[in-house]
Amino acid sequence: MIVETGSAVETEQLASQVREKLSPGDVLVLTGDLGAGKTTFTRGLARAMGIDPNVVSSPTFTLINIYPGTPALIHVDFYRIPDGGDIFFEELDDALNGDAIVVIEWGDRFLDQLREMVQGKLFIGRFRVTGEEIREIVIEEDSHH
Numbered sequence: 001m002i003v004e005t006g007s008a009v010e011t012e013q014l015a016s017q018v019r020e021k022l023s024p025g026d027v028l029v030l031t032g033d034l035g036a037g038k039t040t041f042t043r044g045l046a047r048a049m050g051i052d053p054n055v056v057s058s059p060t061f062t063l064i065n066i067y068p069g070t071p072a073l074i075h076v077d078f079y080r081i082p083d084g085g086d087i088f089f090e091e092l093d094d095a096l097n098g099d100a101i102v103v104i105e106w107g108d109r110f111l112d113q114l115r116e117m118v119q120g121k122l123f124i125g126r127f128r129v130t131g132e133e134i135r136e137i138v139i140e141e142d143s144h145h
Helices: 008-019 038-048 090-096 107-117
Strands: 002-005 027-031 064-067 073-077 101-105 122-129 135-141
Touching (some): 008 038, 027 107, 038 122, 073 090
Antiparallel strands (some): 122 135
């Protein structure tokens, strides 16, 4: 799926469409520059899952945010983990082996490790800024998983 969005609202609406493809246990890795819309997309996903989108914030400093629901949404951010760093922390292992939908920002840097850890389907969302408000977003199932 390749989509161009022209606003934060459109990026959130795209997340609602993607939600239909995700099941508990699936992981969505989001890649793209700072400000490309990864957290905005996650807010839209939360809304589509019946979770208050106002509670969604970037877990850059906490590494992981858990938003209760059925299923829960687990939001992870690897931005501050150095390349070659250890992503094997207990909360992540529990998240990847549970019944939640997991979104991992900056997870592309650890894709090989994630491929071995993820039990469900693994999706990759690539965000690219092409204009002031315009984003090109490519979301596909990982063919190497």
